[in-house]
Amino acid sequence: MSPRIRVALLALSGLILLPCAASVIAGLPAFGSKIALYGERINAITPEARHVANMVSAINFDLRGLDTLGEEFMLLAAITGTVVLLRGHRGEGITGRAMRRPGRAVIPRSEATVLACRIAGPLTCLFGLYVVLHATVTPGGGFQGGVILASGTLLIYLGEGYSGWRDAIHSHWLDALEGGGALLFALCGLVPMLTGAAFMQNILPLGTLRDLFSGGLMLVENLGVAMAVTGGFTQLFLEFMEETREAEEPDEPGEESA
């Protein structure tokens, strides 16, 4: 199909779909007028029923926890697919050296970069931990905090170079973090069943509202998600960065160290 025919087809289908979309938009409630009843009821009931302040975490980890379990395994599957595709092609051979493209100069890192990364890296990780731990109290949670933690590890690469990054980050740990997080989440669903409760029923003490230890089982699930997201995203960074190296030519003197 030539590009011109394709654009013509797209325009044709757009012309057909435009009135449909317009009628759907006209039928929606006016922006900002009201919200769905389900959300309204959750806002009204959940703070008393689950003792948590953050409704989004309550939905993700308790009210619709089963959906999050599915999402968790979707995450695991996507990252496994990425790793398998890249590693299947490249092999398991891993060296700690970064290779250099011929003809491209290696610019030594300035001391300011190293200093900034050494200051910002631990602070970023601390902030990520804060966001993870306060999932049920303030905005945040395992997904957001996990991504912040994973990006904190990238600052190691920026500050210490490739070999320093590889010294700090071990692929096996990331596998364990990612799989262990998903396992922890699944166990949070199964363990209550051993006690005779329903799947993923919140059997732990709920704590008090606005306290760090509120929400019971949600805290454990949140920890599992944080582990899986941190491990998964760092694994993605690692695999993509491995892809830039050329392990087949080990005699290339390309050590990237300043």
Added chain:
Amino acid sequence: MSVLPYAVAAWLFGIGLYGIATSRNFIHLVGCLGVCQSATYVLLLGLGYRWGSIAPIFYDHPPGTPAVDPVMQALVLTDIVVGATLTALLLVLTVQAYKRGGSLDPEKLRPMRAGDKPGQSRGSSQVSDGGRQAS
């Protein structure tokens, strides 16, 4: 005015779709898919918004204060996380397509057959294809 967020969502989806249909580069295509996906963020957050409401977090405000729809926010959170990992997966497929076909152009993508030589691939990709050809 009251339909503006929904119109923005439809427009974002439309231009993303146009980009996908006319794309000549896989990386550009993945970016266009991201634009399409951001239409769903706008739509969901627009549906869940109500004037004069607070964020659905009852820390500074006592429970019972009118708040926006938390279900939509949880959905968007899910959407973003899955979207990010799927983008990574698609980019990996792009890397593999480039290694096998030597081109990022979707027009030049050909079906793979057993025993095919990797086309005009450059650089390291030729060396590491031995395992595939042996099978």
